[in-house]
Amino acid sequence: MTKSISDLEEIARKCRVEIVKMVHRAQAGHPGGSLSEIDLLAALYATRMRVRPDEPKWGDRDRFILSKGHASPGMYSILAEMGFISHEDLKSYRVLGGVCQGHVDMKWCPGVDFSAGSLGMGLSFGMGCATAARLDGSDRRAFVMIGDGEMQEGSVWEAAMAAAHHELGNLKVILDRNRIQNDDFCEVQMRMFDIPAKWKAFGWNVKEIDGHNMTEVMEGLDFLEAPENCNGPSILIAHTIKGAGISYMENNPSFHGAAPNDEQFHQAMLELGEVEA
Amino acid sequence: MTRMAATRDGYGQALLDLAGNEKVVVLEADLGKSTKSLHFRKAYPDRTISCGIGEQNMLLVGAGMAASGYIPFASTFAIFTERAFEQMRNGIARPNLAVHLCGSHGGTHTGTDGSSAQSIEDLGIFRTLPNVVVMHPCDDVSTRVLTMQLPALGTPSYMRTARNKTPVLYDGREDEIKIGKGIVLKEGNDVAIVACGVLVSESLKAAESLKAEGIHATVVDMHTLKPIDGQLIDTIATRCGALVTAEDHNVIGGLGSAVAEHLVANTFAPLEMVGVPDRFGESGQADEMLEVMQISAHYIALAAKKAISRK
Numbered sequence: 257m258t259k260s261i262s263d264l265e266e267i268a269r270k271c272r273v274e275i276v277k278m279v280h281r282a283q284a285g286h287p288g289g290s291l292s293e294i295d296l297l298a299a300l301y302a303t304r305m306r307v308r309p310d311e312p313k314w315g316d317r318d319r320f321i322l323s324k325g326h327a328s329p330g331m332y333s334i335l336a337e338m339g340f341i342s343h344e345d346l347k348s349y350r351v352l353g354g355v356c357q358g359h360v361d362m363k364w365c366p367g368v369d370f371s372a373g374s375l376g377m378g379l380s381f382g383m384g385c386a387t388a389a390r391l392d393g394s395d396r397r398a399f400v401m402i403g404d405g406e407m408q409e410g411s412v413w414e415a416a417m418a419a420a421h422h423e424l425g426n427l428k429v430i431l432d433r434n435r436i437q438n439d440d441f442c443e444v445q446m447r448m449f450d451i452p453a454k455w456k457a458f459g460w461n462v463k464e465i466d467g468h469n470m471t472e473v474m475e476g477l478d479f480l481e482a483p484e485n486c487n488g489p490s491i492l493i494a495h496t497i498k499g500a501g502i503s504y505m506e507n508n509p510s511f512h513g514a515a516p517n518d519e520q521f522h523q524a525m526l527e528l529g530e531v532e533a
Numbered sequence: 534m535t536r537m538a539a540t541r542d543g544y545g546q547a548l549l550d551l552a553g554n555e556k557v558v559v560l561e562a563d564l565g566k567s568t569k570s571l572h573f574r575k576a577y578p579d580r581t582i583s584c585g586i587g588e589q590n591m592l593l594v595g596a597g598m599a600a601s602g603y604i605p606f607a608s609t610f611a612i613f614t615e616r617a618f619e620q621m622r623n624g625i626a627r628p629n630l631a632v633h634l635c636g637s638h639g640g641t642h643t644g645t646d647g648s649s650a651q652s653i654e655d656l657g658i659f660r661t662l663p664n665v666v667v668m669h670p671c672d673d674v675s676t677r678v679l680t681m682q683l684p685a686l687g688t689p690s691y692m693r694t695a696r697n698k699t700p701v702l703y704d705g706r707e708d709e710i711k712i713g714k715g716i717v718l719k720e721g722n723d724v725a726i727v728a729c730g731v732l733v734s735e736s737l738k739a740a741e742s743l744k745a746e747g748i749h750a751t752v753v754d755m756h757t758l759k760p761i762d763g764q765l766i767d768t769i770a771t772r773c774g775a776l777v778t779a780e781d782h783n784v785i786g787g788l789g790s791a792v793a794e795h796l797v798a799n800t801f802a803p804l805e806m807v808g809v810p811d812r813f814g815e816s817g818q819a820d821e822m823l824e825v826m827q828i829s830a831h832y833i834a835l836a837a838k839k840a841i842s843r844k
Binding site: 315 | 579590597
């Protein structure tokens with residue numbers, strides 16, 4: 257069933273509600289990067305990923321690797337929306353024994369294909385998945401989401417070089433370019449200069465979009481899937497806003513890894529239309 | 534005359550022997566000529582993935598392939614496996630993905646390249662990772678046999694191989710070699726020498742020299758450091774009452790530590806540990822390094838007498 261732009265926007269809104277609830281409930285976690293990535297995840301899962309929520313280990317599924325694995329509330333919320341886990345499961349975020357571990361973990365949560373947590377690892381893992389798909393003669397894809405601060409890890413560039421060398425057209429990266437990392441703005445911590453030029457120079461197909469404009473997000477995903485871009489790896493650079501959708505979290509480095517208090521939580525629910533003023 | 538061969542050649546042969554399993558893939562980081570995965574690459578280029586000089590990427594490409602149903606064998610120098618330790622930890626050991634990592638040219642025995650290439654801590658650091666089997670075989674036959682048993686393991690592994698040739702001990706004895714089971718090469722009741730890798734043959738030499746002095750030593754090839762063969766340690770500790778460990782590895786963290794960890798909690802017996810005395814190596818021939826590092830047969834025999842004196 258095709259999803260309209262407004263359908264996708266509504267999925268993303270519902271996910272935002274769950275993200276804030278999870279982080280508020282746990283009084284810990286990473287709301288900023290979850291909110292910046294969620295429009296991308298909503299569109300990717302709702303319209304592109306070839307997966308079976310009732311058969312999460314189906315061998316020929318597309319793989320999604322959340323390399324910025326701390327932004328797990330975003331991924332858990334879309335997995336619940338898709339039916340991989342229940343909304344009740346979301347209450348287990350950061351709770352002993354819960355499927356929703358602090359960082360997404362393939363051993364704990366259905367629908368998670370990669371045990372993340374350390375930055376700079378997911379792209380290499382995705383390259384392995386893409387290589388395996390090629391050896392299998394399968395047309396399944398590996399989608400990898402990385403963060404912009406993550407690009408400061410040298411291992412990202414080992415993987416970028418290797419994936420282009422091997423012309424892995426089934427490897428698709430989405431960069432959540434939210435401009436903020438743990439301690440401060442990327443521009444302060446470590447400037448990355450011309451990011452599209454870097455990826456082009458490494459031999460990748462590159463497109464930039466506004467990662468919160470659902471029409472542009474869909475065009476970006478079209479770009480990743482376009483046959484002419486399957487000659488090698490492709491990256492969608494999505495310009496996003498850390499904390500997008502919650503006014504006091506937007507562009508605020510404090511909400512990279514901090515939970516809202518009760519008052520802030522209530523305000524977030526107001527802004528997301530979950531409660532009336 | 535004793536046949537001489539390098540354990541890395543046994544690894545290369547095993548990869549070829551395993552090739553009938555179409556899920557076996559080989560990952561290289563520009564050292565296939567040295568680790569001996571090159572034979573597989575020549576025969577099966579489609580199942581060999583060059584990762585360039587990028588060990589961190591290589592290990593996680595392996596993890597992604599293992600998660601997709603393949604059985605990856607990745608190799609590089611032992612020293613370079615260490616720069617990908619966190620990849621091994623978080624990307625392989627933690628999700629228990631059966632990637633098999635081989636570090637060749639391990640230990641000071643690797644010789645003239647000098648201290649930068651002489652990994653003396655690899656066995657120790659990988660031994661600290663849950664789910665990871667750690668091995669250091671002593672000859673090409675056992676390396677081949679143990680490598681061929683890895684696909685059935687279903688868990689990740691680290692195996693150290695050596696650059697230089699050592700005496701071959703297991704021609705025609707392939708059936709005795711099993712992951713996790715130490716092998717008694719010589720029986721004696723006065724002291725037990727537990728060794729791995731290149732120091733197994735040194736330990737046999739030490740046992741010969743001890744015999745000339747009327748001391749009868751048991752010699753064990755403890756090719757698997759983890760899981761350690763605790764049952765065998767109990768048996769020889771009870772029988773001999775004194776133990777020596779011998780390894781071309783820092784005396785901290787490797788075989789000696791593994792045996793000590795078992796002894797203190799089980800059958801207690803005095804233990805002397807022969808290993809690199811917590812220092813870095815230098816350039817030198819393999820046999821010279823064994824003397825400089827005080828890990829040759831001479832030092833093993835000395836340690837045996839000391840262990841006996843502590844009974």
